[in-house]
Amino acid sequence: MSDEDDRSRSGEGGESGFPDICDGLDGEEILSLTADTSGELPKELGETSSQLVSLLKSLRETPPTEAELGRELVVIGAMKEAVAAAGGVSSVTPTPGVHSNSSILVHLKKVSSRSLAAAVATVFLMGGAAAAATGSLPRGVQNVVAKAVKAVSGVQIPDPVINPVKDKKEHTPAEASNSMGVPAIPSTATTYQTTTTSTTLASTTRPTVAHPAGTTSETEVNRGDSGSSDNGSPVPALPESPASSDGQDNSTSPSAPTTVSTQDSTSTTAPGEGSGDGGSSATTSTVTISGDSGGSGSSDH
Amino acid sequence: MKSTTWTDQEFEELVEGLRQGDPSAMSSIWREFNPSLIRFLRSLGTSEPDDVAQETWVSFAKAAKDFKGSQNNLKALLFHIARRRLADHLRSRYRRVQTVGIDDKAHLFSSEDHDRVDEADDLEKALRLLALLPEAQSEVVALRVIGGFDTKIVAELVGRSEGSVRVLTHRGLSKLAEVLVASKKNSRSIDSASVVKEGR
Known part of the structure; x- marks a missing residue:
């Protein structure tokens, strides 16, 4: 019900209404106004006015009873604790070394602004470093991440696994020439391509042999063998092979200068080197190829 | 109006002293306002x-x-907090509260009781009488x-307009008067349920 409706029904008229009804506790005024506005009160209300006024007066003027003041000590004690807990000045001496909740909160606020950013950056760097190390990122992104990680933490991320598509392209001629299906050795250098070809041929008969000079001799021998008897399929001639593929005569052909150079190169390379080891094996292979034309290196061995 | x-x-x-947690200041304020606070709640x-x-x-004590x-x-703040705490109290006891109708309480204020009333009992009678009113009316009359x-x-305390407060005060006082008249006319318990419930 709205106020206007209430006023219209009660006959309240603003200043002549009831704001001051209880201020002076004038019972006669209260009841007269009530009787005038309600229109439903019995006429004998006037006799009751004194009773109502006395009752209303008693609500305010009756002195406090013992029941109303009986909890003073309990309430005052609770109020003191509440004031102390609310952070106000209290009689409780703060314990040294014990931080209040507010100080902890303030401390957390101070730390959070920095540590949050540091934590986020750390997480991203760690994730990026891990992704870059496994090579799961695109090339450009990986470079950027690797540089960032190196700049921040000093950790250098190694290059990921070589792209196998490029190797396949490089080894395609070798695989086509070799019907044995020898697995190709991964390589990135262009000059290593020819070397791979020769080692492939060498590993056909003796995969574990890593000696460069032996490889040369074995290669030449195997060429003759494989070309005639392995599959019956003709082995396509290598660029350098026409001279050597002619037959056994080449083994005794004058190739002393080549042999000398092979020994020199062999002596310069580290002993016991693997067939797939980087630059040194490339050097060896190169020598092998040159010896391939001479093929007598194997005869020395 | 007693204001100071x-x-x-x-x-x-x-x-x-209240801010500082001074017990003497707290006690002074408590002794002054607690009786009216208790009566208001009752x-x-x-x-x-x-x-x-x-x-x-x-x-x-926390808010002060x-x-x-x-x-x-300061007194208004106290009564404002009292209303909130009362609401919390009633809410916590909501399921245990058994509503007592006006008919059940009417015997508390009979004409015979009123005849025997003395100064000491006036407060109790008045509080019972106020408790018979609808909540909004009794609250406004009690605050006034x-x-x-x-x-x-x-x-401001009850969250109503001033006009609404005046109307509620008027209706509450009118019904109190009706109860008194009815109690004097009937020697038996007051059957004022219809009168009081009308304003609910």
Whole structure:
């Protein structure tokens, strides 16, 4: 019900209404106004006015009873604790070394602004470093991440696994020439391509042999063998092979200068080197190829 | 209207003592306002006015830390908190509360009782009488009579307009008068249920 409706029904008229009804506790005024506005009160209300006024007066003027003041000590004690807990000045001496909740909160606020950013950056760097190390990122992104990680933490991320598509392209001629299906050795250098070809041929008969000079001799021998008897399929001639593929005569052909150079190169390379080891094996292979034309290196061995 | 108990200087010292947790200041304020607070709570039909009053004072001690104003403002703050604590109290006991109708309470204020009334019993009778009124009316009348607040402050306390507070006061007083008249006419228990419930 709205106020206007209430006023219209009660006959309240603003200043002549009831704001001051209880201020002076004038019972006669209260009841007269009530009787005038309600229109439903019995006429004998006037006799009751004194009773109502006395009752209303008693609500305010009756002195406090013992029941109303009986909890003073309990309430005052609770109020003191509440004031102390609310952070106000209290009689409780703060314990040294014990931080209040507010100080902890303030401390957390101070730390959070920095540590949050540091934590986020750390997480991203760690994730990026891990992704870059496994090579799961695109090339450009990986470079950027690797540089960032190196700049921040000093950790250098190694290059990921070589792209196998490029190797396949490089080894395609070798695989086509070799019907044995020898697995190709991964390589990135262009000059290593020819070397791979020769080692492939060498590993056909003796995969574990890593000696460069032996490889040369074995290669030449195997060429003759494989070309005639392995599959019956003709082995396509290598660029350098026409001279050597002619037959056994080449083994005794004058190739002393080549042999000398092979020994020199062999002596310069580290002993016991693997067939797939980087630059040194490339050097060896190169020598092998040159010896391939001479093929007598194997005869020395 | 009784509005000032202390001088301004005394009141400022009391409020400062209240902020500092001074027991003497707390006691002075508590002794001054607690009786009216208890009566206000009882007029609203609270079964445990002392517990609600204690919770009110605890909350008041916390809130008074930042208090600025006059004595009436401090008292209004106390009653404002009391209303909230009372609501919390009733909410917590909601499922246990058994509503007692007006018919069941009418015997508490019979004409025979009124004849025997004396000064000491006037307070109890008045509180019972207020408890018979609808909640909104009894609250407004109690704040006006017991708390001694003017219409504006009561309107702010109960969240109504001043006009609404005036109307509720008028209706509450009218019904109190009706109950008194009916109690005098009938020797038996007052059957004022229809009269009082009309305004609910």
